[in-house]
Amino acid sequence: MIYEYISVKVFCIITSRAGREERRSAVRVTRRVCNLYLTSLHEQRCRPLTSDSKHGSSMASNSSSSNAQHRLRIISGHLQKRPEDESTGITAQECKAETPKSTPSRLTPVPKRRQEIMKWNGWGYSDSRFFFNKIGQAEFTGKRYRLSGLILPSLKDWFEGTFGANLQHKSPATPTLNLSAVAPPNLNEPFIEELKAVGVAMSHDPEDRVFRAHGHCLHEIFALREGRIGRVPDMVVWPSCHKDVEKIVELACKHNTCLIPYGGGTSVSSALECPHEETRSIVSLDTSQMNRILWIDEKNLTAHVEAGIIGQDLERQLNESGYCTGHEPDSMEFSSLGGWVATRASGMKKNIYGNIEDLVVHIKMVTPRGVIEKSCLGPRMSTGPDIHHFILGSEGTLGVVTEVTMKIRPIPEYQKYGSVVFPNFQQGVACLREVARQRCAPASIRLMDNEQFQFGHALKPQVSSIFTSFLDGLKKFYITKFKGFDPHHLCVATLLFEGDRGKVLQHEKQVYDIAAKFGGLAAGEDNGQRGYMLTFVIAYLRDLGMDYYVIGESFETSVPWDRVLDLCRNVKERIVLECKERGVQFPPLSTCRVTQTYDAGACVYFYFAFNYRGLSDPVHVYEQVEHAAREEILANGGSLSHHHGVGKLRKEWMKESVSVVGLGMLKSVKEYIDPKNIFGNRNLL
Amino acid sequence: MASRALYSSSHRMLKKRDDFKDTLEERRSSSDLRYALRCYTPTLYKGLVPCKASMLKTIVLQSDHLQYVIKQVSSEAGDSIESVTEEASLILDEMAHRLQLSTIRFFAFTLSKAFKRLFRSVCVNEEGIQRLQQAVHEHPVILLPSHRSYMDFLMMSYLLYMYDLPLPVIAAGMDFMSMKFIGEMLRMSGAFFIRRSFGGDKLYWAVFSEYVKTMLRNGYAPIEFFLEGTRSRTCKSLAPKTGLLNIVMEPFFKGELFDVNLVPVSISYERILEESLYARELLGVPKPKESTSGLLKARRVLSEDYGSMHVYFGHPVSVRSLAEGKINRSQYNLLSRHIPQKPSTDTQRFLTDAAFRLVRIQEENMVLKPWVLIATLLLQNPDGLDLCSLTEQTDWLRHLALSLGAFLDWPDHEACSEVINCSLALHRHLLSVSGGHVQLNVTETPKVETTPEEAVFHRAVVVLSCATYRNQILHVFLRPALLAVAMQSANSRRKDDIYNCFIFLRNMFSNEFILCPGDSAQDFEEACYLLVKRGVLQVLEHEIVMSVSGHSALAFLCAVLDPFLQGYQVVCRFLCEEANENLTEKEFIPAVRTFALKLILAGRLKCYEVLSSDLQKNALAALLKLKFVRKVKEDQVTLKVNKTAVNTLEDMLGGKIPTQKPVLARL
Numbered sequence A: 001m002i003y004e005y006i007s008v009k010v011f012c013i014i015t016s017r018a019g020r021e022e023r024r025s026a027v028r029v030t031r032r033v034c035n036l037y038l039t040s041l042h043e044q045r046c047r048p049l050t051s052d053s054k055h056g057s058s059m060a061s062n063s064s065s066s067n068a069q070h071r072l073r074i075i076s077g078h079l080q081k082r083p084e085d086e087s088t089g090i091t092a093q094e095c096k097a098e099t100p101k102s103t104p105s106r107l108t109p110v111p112k113r114r115q116e117i118m119k120w121n122g123w124g125y126s127d128s129r130f131f132f133n134k135i136g137q138a139e140f141t142g143k144r145y146r147l148s149g150l151i152l153p154s155l156k157d158w159f160e161g162t163f164g165a166n167l168q169h170k171s172p173a174t175p176t177l178n179l180s181a182v183a184p185p186n187l188n189e190p191f192i193e194e195l196k197a198v199g200v201a202m203s204h205d206p207e208d209r210v211f212r213a214h215g216h217c218l219h220e221i222f223a224l225r226e227g228r229i230g231r232v233p234d235m236v237v238w239p240s241c242h243k244d245v246e247k248i249v250e251l252a253c254k255h256n257t258c259l260i261p262y263g264g265g266t267s268v269s270s271a272l273e274c275p276h277e278e279t280r281s282i283v284s285l286d287t288s289q290m291n292r293i294l295w296i297d298e299k300n301l302t303a304h305v306e307a308g309i310i311g312q313d314l315e316r317q318l319n320e321s322g323y324c325t326g327h328e329p330d331s332m333e334f335s336s337l338g339g340w341v342a343t344r345a346s347g348m349k350k351n352i353y354g355n356i357e358d359l360v361v362h363i364k365m366v367t368p369r370g371v372i373e374k375s376c377l378g379p380r381m382s383t384g385p386d387i388h389h390f391i392l393g394s395e396g397t398l399g400v401v402t403e404v405t406m407k408i409r410p411i412p413e414y415q416k417y418g419s420v421v422f423p424n425f426q427q428g429v430a431c432l433r434e435v436a437r438q439r440c441a442p443a444s445i446r447l448m449d450n451e452q453f454q455f456g457h458a459l460k461p462q463v464s465s466i467f468t469s470f471l472d473g474l475k476k477f478y479i480t481k482f483k484g485f486d487p488h489h490l491c492v493a494t495l496l497f498e499g500d501r502g503k504v505l506q507h508e509k510q511v512y513d514i515a516a517k518f519g520g521l522a523a524g525e526d527n528g529q530r531g532y533m534l535t536f537v538i539a540y541l542r543d544l545g546m547d548y549y550v551i552g553e554s555f556e557t558s559v560p561w562d563r564v565l566d567l568c569r570n571v572k573e574r575i576v577l578e579c580k581e582r583g584v585q586f587p588p589l590s591t592c593r594v595t596q597t598y599d600a601g602a603c604v605y606f607y608f609a610f611n612y613r614g615l616s617d618p619v620h621v622y623e624q625v626e627h628a629a630r631e632e633i634l635a636n637g638g639s640l641s642h643h644h645g646v647g648k649l650r651k652e653w654m655k656e657s658v659s660v661v662g663l664g665m666l667k668s669v670k671e672y673i674d675p676k677n678i679f680g681n682r683n684l685l
Numbered sequence B: 001m002a003s004r005a006l007y008s009s010s011h012r013m014l015k016k017r018d019d020f021k022d023t024l025e026e027r028r029s030s031s032d033l034r035y036a037l038r039c040y041t042p043t044l045y046k047g048l049v050p051c052k053a054s055m056l057k058t059i060v061l062q063s064d065h066l067q068y069v070i071k072q073v074s075s076e077a078g079d080s081i082e083s084v085t086e087e088a089s090l091i092l093d094e095m096a097h098r099l100q101l102s103t104i105r106f107f108a109f110t111l112s113k114a115f116k117r118l119f120r121s122v123c124v125n126e127e128g129i130q131r132l133q134q135a136v137h138e139h140p141v142i143l144l145p146s147h148r149s150y151m152d153f154l155m156m157s158y159l160l161y162m163y164d165l166p167l168p169v170i171a172a173g174m175d176f177m178s179m180k181f182i183g184e185m186l187r188m189s190g191a192f193f194i195r196r197s198f199g200g201d202k203l204y205w206a207v208f209s210e211y212v213k214t215m216l217r218n219g220y221a222p223i224e225f226f227l228e229g230t231r232s233r234t235c236k237s238l239a240p241k242t243g244l245l246n247i248v249m250e251p252f253f254k255g256e257l258f259d260v261n262l263v264p265v266s267i268s269y270e271r272i273l274e275e276s277l278y279a280r281e282l283l284g285v286p287k288p289k290e291s292t293s294g295l296l297k298a299r300r301v302l303s304e305d306y307g308s309m310h311v312y313f314g315h316p317v318s319v320r321s322l323a324e325g326k327i328n329r330s331q332y333n334l335l336s337r338h339i340p341q342k343p344s345t346d347t348q349r350f351l352t353d354a355a356f357r358l359v360r361i362q363e364e365n366m367v368l369k370p371w372v373l374i375a376t377l378l379l380q381n382p383d384g385l386d387l388c389s390l391t392e393q394t395d396w397l398r399h400l401a402l403s404l405g406a407f408l409d410w411p412d413h414e415a416c417s418e419v420i421n422c423s424l425a426l427h428r429h430l431l432s433v434s435g436g437h438v439q440l441n442v443t444e445t446p447k448v449e450t451t452p453e454e455a456v457f458h459r460a461v462v463v464l465s466c467a468t469y470r471n472q473i474l475h476v477f478l479r480p481a482l483l484a485v486a487m488q489s490a491n492s493r494r495k496d497d498i499y500n501c502f503i504f505l506r507n508m509f510s511n512e513f514i515l516c517p518g519d520s521a522q523d524f525e526e527a528c529y530l531l532v533k534r535g536v537l538q539v540l541e542h543e544i545v546m547s548v549s550g551h552s553a554l555a556f557l558c559a560v561l562d563p564f565l566q567g568y569q570v571v572c573r574f575l576c577e578e579a580n581e582n583l584t585e586k587e588f589i590p591a592v593r594t595f596a597l598k599l600i601l602a603g604r605l606k607c608y609e610v611l612s613s614d615l616q617k618n619a620l621a622a623l624l625k626l627k628f629v630r631k632v633k634e635d636q637v638t639l640k641v642n643k644t645a646v647n648t649l650e651d652m653l654g655g656k657i658p659t660q661k662p663v664l665a666r667l
Helices: A002-017 A020-044 A052-060 A064-080 A082-088 A155-163 A189-198 A206-211 A218-225 A242-255 A311-320 A337-343 A425-437 A450-458 A466-482 A501-517 A524-546 A561-581 A618-635 A651-673 B002-007 B024-029 B032-036 B053-062 B064-077 B081-095 B101-118 B126-138 B151-162 B174-178 B180-188 B202-217 B243-253 B275-282 B292-303 B319-323 B345-364 B370-380 B387-403 B416-426 B452-490 B495-508 B520-533 B548-577 B585-601 B613-625 B643-654 B661-666
Strands: A130-132 A138-140 A201-203 A235-238 A258-262 A282-286 A293-297 A302-306 A360-367 A370-372 A400-407 A414-422 A444-448 A491-499 A550-560 A589-597 A601-611 B121-124 B141-145 B169-173 B191-194 B261-269 B308-313 B431-434 B437-440 B537-539 B544-546 B629-633 B637-641
Touching: A130 A524, A138 A155, A138 A524, A155 A450, A155 A601, A189 A201, A189 A242, A206 A235, A218 A524, A218 A550, A218 A618, A242 A258, A242 A282, A242 A360, A242 A400, A258 A400, A293 A311, A311 A337, A337 A400, A414 A425, A414 A501, A414 A524, A425 A444, A425 A491, A425 A501, A425 A561, A425 A589, A425 A601, A444 A450, A444 A524, A450 A491, A450 A524, A450 A589, A491 A501, A491 A524, A524 A550, A524 A601, A550 A561, A550 A589, A550 A618, A561 A589, A561 A601, A561 A618, A601 A618, A618 A651, B024 B101, B024 B121, B032 B101, B053 B064, B053 B081, B053 B202, B064 B081, B064 B202, B081 B191, B081 B202, B101 B151, B101 B180, B121 B126, B121 B151, B126 B141, B126 B261, B126 B308, B141 B151, B141 B345, B151 B169, B151 B261, B151 B308, B169 B174, B180 B191, B202 B243, B243 B319, B243 B345, B261 B319, B261 B345, B275 B452, B275 B613, B345 B452, B370 B387, B370 B416, B370 B437, B370 B452, B370 B548, B387 B416, B387 B437, B387 B452, B387 B548, B437 B452, B452 B495, B452 B520, B452 B548, B452 B585, B495 B520, B495 B613, B520 B537, B544 B548, B548 B585, B548 B613, B548 B637, B548 B643, B585 B613, B585 B637, B613 B629
Parallel strands: A235 A282, A258 A282, B121 B308, B141 B261, B169 B191
Antiparallel strands: A130 A138, A201 A235, A293 A302, A302 A400, A360 A370, A360 A400, A414 A491, A444 A491, A444 A589, A550 A601, A589 A601, B261 B308, B431 B437, B537 B544, B629 B637
């Protein structure tokens, strides 16, 4: 750790003496590292860069919080120099939002009444949304994101051109929840009485219940926008610790009520939908108040955390002690630790930190049979099948994950974005395959296809200077005319390197050298960063689309390397074909990217959206197309899911995915743990 | 989608067919040279990977699939990898086409000249061409023409050049290679050559399949091959082969291609160039080996009139929609795709089914000329007909055929007698017309010193030549005719009995005609539907009865199948009476022929078609399938006959004994 701090310091000195170019990159590097501290930064920005002697003192100190403060000061020093850099006109655009700038309000954990800060019928925070202003330019509201308050001049053209949409044709959502549409709760009074005695917070307010009745599948959001409310939980309970959960589960068993655990609510597999056939009282168990880091063990680099904590809070709090988990799923602003465990989540930087199953050391779960956990924190065991693997991916069918011991890592010293342009998608995939073969993948490496590259470009904010736009033009000229890349075929890989500076630079060179062998041209940090931004704003963009008759969704799979290209092409083409056959008037957006690399294959992520004007039942058409796309994935050797999970949306394919015996095995576990189906969300099986 | 139509069985007759345009018309009025040298810019496949013919070889040799098989063969045979690779490279050299535009231009010129001399018109459905253009752009295309003549593939390339479509590469039998100069010319016009049999040769199969697949995956050119495998000597469609079909479908099954378009093409001739050659071949005169000098000698064909020719490009059939719900593509998930895999039973069944359906589409789109009707009638009346009665009956038959869905090219505004005269004139060498009496040219004995055998032979040539025309329309009558015969031999009005009998006949003739395996119920319904619609039958709940006016149609339909029934009977009789214990497979056909000849000479058999080796082969295949005859492999393959069973079968075919349930149950 000390070594790490020294290198931060060294880096700081180097950059302060180095030329403008290097400093600029350092700023951008540090910008990401610190974006989770922004609140504190805000306070410190006015202070001058502290002296070296102070470094010494903080190094000597064992207090991690003072270390962190010290680090912030260093970082803020770099950020302060930004205006000077920009005045030279060389700096490209503003850094884009890929994680929220924390505002003071976010320092408080997720409130019980989430609808007060979040949309009840769309993605994310109520204050952040896209809209087209009076002159038809897209804007993003709020202050949370890098994109917030900016104008995106090219989004309109892209939007209209891609979907055949028209700003005149609006399909606005119902503005407020019509409370009378919510069925009165079916309350289990004895259960409530006993629960009250224990002192667990609860509510049967319709808004609370509606908020927890859905995830973010298209059909769920579409129905909410139309004001259609289906079966919703009858009440919500907020346990505040493991003991509370034990009590709740015990009472639920005693009074035969149905429990549906609710973490971040970001499910895209219909996992949170209340089963229509459920006649018992449904209780939504909201874990958001179980959000403390219980301890950090710096000797073993582990942290014991309550499972209700959401990604950004976990990361921020660990950062304050100089650590991180490195687990950054695209939904990390809202998704919870327990949710990650229950769905086998995957993070963007899994190449360094691993996926959730690699990160957990110990899991505690409350089931109707009692608590399941291991007896020690050993890093690996040979004690029969790993019981963690019954819990990981159980999707709330077996119990509630209450506490997790997780690996943590010191915050990396240095972070750098990058991007590579390839003449076509084939070359890009070949390059990623080679990177995986040599096992030198950076923290994150993603390959976007041409459509997505253009999509990313449509999200470029207004450029501040003529020089920048000239530079952009020059870059484009170089790539398309001088290097002969066809703008309708080229694609871009975005990269994120992390680690100590020397190694990052060395690593970067290695990756760029491989890329060059496949015709790849380094295309700058900015393009890279914009690529990552896309994943964070895409869900907000879907809401914008839905205001103008455009609906869409994403889905993912994992597939062996030799099938990546064929699968991508076939699935995209299948989507186009199915839309055409079902009367969709305008060709859909059907695009993909390779988001993760593994030794034996890759994870592929698809976006699919279309203009539904003229269709009588757009959601049904949408579902049919998505169904066909999944069939196509399976027929091309792809998996049912890489990280979204099965839920109820993909249940029908479980048998063929894991074999009849496999499914029977899972069923028998469910039968033993939860014979009365208390955890009755009916996912997976 | 086109292929959905493939499965809707009934109401075929209502399907609208495209109009034709004579492509020679323009050739007769403008310069062939300028035509051959014109600017040629074909529609291309949207996913085309540009690649030269010479590069194909490298791609194929370096493919994972071939590399895998080379390693396998080398370790099995103990040869070095280099030598196996060398062998593969030689196979590829022997096989590969060298498609060149200049050769095509040469052919465009010479064939224009030749076609103008041979044919009155070459008619093409231009809507089909438009559909093909679309199909070529969307997905790789497989052209599946019917195969009746050597002309077929020359004509295909010629037409594709004419309509600015990409020139196909054509799978051709190795026999052409022996024609030195012509072989090379064909190679340069896109033909690639495959050995007729390479059953166990793993390396050959790998090279061949990878070569085809590489061209397909890269969208190099449309691939053309003949589902029937070889030219049909009888003009009946042949039971399709599935080997190549599997190769071209596999890239779809394995997800390497989004889809493949199959385009069945039906090529029909008013008069077939090889007409009498085929007849002789069927009678046991071996087919002349393909040679350049032979071709030059055949020049005299150029001076004759072959009437008109029709090429009908069918609707493209998407393999994707064909396979939907029938092929589980995830069966290929667990094995790396470059490792060769034998098609599973399900896949094999699907391939067979698809192949049969495609051949049926070819049949349905085959244009039939009036002569086909006349030939049918003349064969049923060996003693000939008066011209006026012929005219009357042809007209009657024409209406029957049309109502059964025949694609008849009958001149609209001409009198029936005029049409008939015209047809008779074109085929005069098969006929004798004297004093208003029309007869097949069977009575005329050419020279004085002919032996009786030779006389029979000459008559047989004419009958079999004529049969090739009748055979073209068999597919129209087939299902109703099977029903008609079933009704006759079931000797019952009960639907069940008739159905059982229908099934029996259908099984019996499964090698003779194109009958999709597993479609019996559908075929039966189709036959009933057609005949009810025509007013021939009435189908009641449990019974099928003939209508008052149905007699002539039923009699005609029975007569259609008569030669085949007789033929199978003769084969049965031969096996019961003449075959000894040691009859080898090789001896079978000559022996049956001798036996039949004896019967004819003795006046006990009138049907000359029995002499056709095709019929004899099919009969044997049917008996083998029914397990009434077994093949035993000793030094040679010998045939062991279950004489009782064959005897019963003969009686059943002759309608002597009503079919009995126990026998049927065994079938």
